Amino acid sequence: MEEKELVCLAQAGDAEAFGILVQKHETKVYTLTLRMTRNPEDARDLAQESFLLAYRKLSTFRMESSFSTWICRLAANLCIDFLRKEKRRRDRFIQVGWNENLQITDQWAEPQVKVERMEQRRALEKGIEKLSEEHRRILLLREVGGLSYEEIGAVLKLAPGTVKSRLARARCSLRDILRADGNFFGTPSSNQTKRKGGSV
Amino acid sequence: MKDCSDYQEQISQYLDGMLCSEEEEALLAHVEQCASCRLLLEELIDLSHQFHLLEVSPPASFSTTVLRKIQLQNPPRRKKQIRRIGFSTAAVICAALLGTIAWQTVKYNTREPVLSAATQERQAESTALQTWGEPSDARTEGAVQNAEETDVGQRVVSDGGKVPSVASDGQKKDADNRQTERDSIDSEMLLDREEIALQAAGLLGSGTDQEPEGAAIQETNETDGESGAQGDSYFAVVTVAEQGETRPIKREDLSELLYTLEEENIPYFYCTTGVELDPDSSYALICYLPGDIVEKEAFSR
Numbered sequence: 001m002e003e004k005e006l007v008c009l010a011q012a013g014d015a016e017a018f019g020i021l022v023q024k025h026e027t028k029v030y031t032l033t034l035r036m037t038r039n040p041e042d043a044r045d046l047a048q049e050s051f052l053l054a055y056r057k058l059s060t061f062r063m064e065s066s067f068s069t070w071i072c073r074l075a076a077n078l079c080i081d082f083l084r085k086e087k088r089r090r091d092r093f094i095q096v097g098w099n100e101n102l103q104i105t106d107q108w109a110e111p112q113v114k115v116e117r118m119e120q121r122r123a124l125e126k127g128i129e130k131l132s133e134e135h136r137r138i139l140l141l142r143e144v145g146g147l148s149y150e151e152i153g154a155v156l157k158l159a160p161g162t163v164k165s166r167l168a169r170a171r172c173s174l175r176d177i178l179r180a181d182g183n184f185f186g187t188p189s190s191n192q193t194k195r196k197g198g199s200v
Numbered sequence: 201m202k203d204c205s206d207y208q209e210q211i212s213q214y215l216d217g218m219l220c221s222e223e224e225e226a227l228l229a230h231v232e233q234c235a236s237c238r239l240l241l242e243e244l245i246d247l248s249h250q251f252h253l254l255e256v257s258p259p260a261s262f263s264t265t266v267l268r269k270i271q272l273q274n275p276p277r278r279k280k281q282i283r284r285i286g287f288s289t290a291a292v293i294c295a296a297l298l299g300t301i302a303w304q305t306v307k308y309n310t311r312e313p314v315l316s317a318a319t320q321e322r323q324a325e326s327t328a329l330q331t332w333g334e335p336s337d338a339r340t341e342g343a344v345q346n347a348e349e350t351d352v353g354q355r356v357v358s359d360g361g362k363v364p365s366v367a368s369d370g371q372k373k374d375a376d377n378r379q380t381e382r383d384s385i386d387s388e389m390l391l392d393r394e395e396i397a398l399q400a401a402g403l404l405g406s407g408t409d410q411e412p413e414g415a416a417i418q419e420t421n422e423t424d425g426e427s428g429a430q431g432d433s434y435f436a437v438v439t440v441a442e443q444g445e446t447r448p449i450k451r452e453d454l455s456e457l458l459y460t461l462e463e464e465n466i467p468y469f470y471c472t473t474g475v476e477l478d479p480d481s482s483y484a485l486i487c488y489l490p491g492d493i494v495e496k497e498a499f500s501r
Contacts, residue, residue: 015270022263030258044259051266052273121253128254142216143251149218168212175243184250185243 003067011058018058022051025068029075032144035128036079036137046082050075065148072145076155080137123183130177135170142167202230204237211241215248304469304483440466440484454486 001020009017029050034043054061054071061070128136134156141147141155149163158166178184210227213219219227231238434448438457449457461468461484468484 015267018270019263019267022266026258026262026266027255030262031255034256035254044262047258048262048266048269052269055270117253120250124250124253143248144254149216164213164218165209167216168209171212171215171244171247172208172240175240175247178247179243185246 004063007058007061007063007067010055011061018055021067025071026051028068028144028146029071032072032075032140033079035140035144036076037082038129042082046078047075050078053078065151066146069146069148069151072141073147073151073155076141076145076147080155119183123178123181127174127177127181127184131170131174134166135173138163138167139170139174204234207231207234207237208240211237211244214241215244300467301469436486438484438486440482449486457486 001017003021003024006017006021006024010021026047030043030047033046033050034040037043037046050071053074057074061067065073128139131139138152138156141152147155149160149167152158152167153160153163156163207227207230210219210223211231214224214227231241434450436454437446437448439446458468466482466484468486470486
């Protein structure tokens with residue numbers, strides 16, 4: 001069943017259809033809230049609250065964007081509000097940040113998972129943690145949440161021009177961090193210039 | 201002329217598909233010539249492809265918990281819809297019933313003048329009876345005489361609490377002449393009703409519905425002085441249109457009658473004015489006897 005049909009059914013009050021939507025997008029939403037808050041419990045609560053909010057606001061969803069983007073935007077707003085109010089991100093990172101990483105690593109620790117990929121992932125996590133708060137948030141909203149520039153501007157209360165420039169700086173900054181680490185771009189392929197929408 | 205720092209932002213936008221075709225061509229032309237920008241573009245593309253590595257599955261019971269919370273906070277809408285449908289259905293049924301009753305009322309009210317004209321004429325001519333419950337020798341004698349002498353009697357018509365009338369012989373003949381102008385079905389029904397109504401009139405004063413017709417009427421005549429006290433024995437007369445039967449009922453028997461009608465799905469209507477019965481319809485008319493109007497109202501409450 002297509003996502004639009006599920007959304008229509010859910011808007012008509014079909015809880016089962018909404019349940020399918022939750023299962024379909026829970027990983028993405030949870031990843032976003034986890035990467036934003038860096039705390040599994042807060043991330044779980046915020047992700048659940050995101051879906052509850054989505055259910056309450058479902059009648060206002062006009063399908064102008066994908067449901068995925070819409071729910072991620074709701075989650076991003078909740079995360080931003082949460083972090084703004086709590087102001088304890090740094091303390092939480094120091095206390096539980098690496099434990100969380102270990103836990104996540106365990107989830108990936110399957111026999112078939114290559115060591116190289118695990119190292120690449122760990123390097124990425126470290127690199128993101130080293131970013132400034134504003135660069136990290138904007139990068140996660142774009143790369144994990146899939147929000148458009150306009151949506152990012154609405155969530156972070158930034159002008160469109162600021163979104164473009166800050167996102168570019170965040171990418172370049174992360175790239176520099178990962179290059180300095182030396183593990184992420186270990187095997188660069190000079191001809192891999194495919195982008196998401198085409199090739200160079 | 202742009203330098204490499206100017207293209208960094210464009211490379212980022214290029215990754216997101218935010219450049220127009222002209223900007224894209226200009227960027228790619230620069231990248232072909234600039235090794236550092238080409239490397240930056242390649243590595244950012246590689247980087248953007250690796251963000252999925254950050255994905256983490258939520259706890260196992262995540263979706264179940266979400267749905268449970270939704271159900272707790274929002275009762276299923278389907279039940280509301282069913283409830284709404286139930287209310288709507290009930291409203292439609294009530295409207296249909298009210299419409300039917302209103303239609304029946306209008307239908308029989310339009311027939312009423314035909315019956316009332318004759319009735320009023322008879323009432324004007326009649327001096328024997330004033331009320332059903334009123335003790336009167338003349339009334340009783342007239343009723344008995346009519347019951348004994350002719351098969352054309354009076355109608356059981358309570359017109360706004362006024363009394364049904366019993367016509368004299370001459371008046372009855374005039375009424376009979378007018379009666380023959382009606383169609384046979386109505387005439388037969390009226391005759392039947394008049395006969396039975398007359399019986400009911402006789403029984404009103406008797407207080408004994410087990411007695412034969414003549415005996416009851418005779419007893420009414422004999423116990424005329426007690427008829428006022430016993431006039432409440434019968435509460436109303438009931439006519440089932442399909443059966444053409446009119447019979448008096450006691451108040452204590454009313455509930456059983458209504459139960460029977462409901463069991464047989466026969467709609468019933470209350471009336472206090474004279475109406476004609478439609479022989480093609482199936483319903484019952486419960487006509488309160490005028491002497492009991494006050495009690496009827498009390499009963500209705």
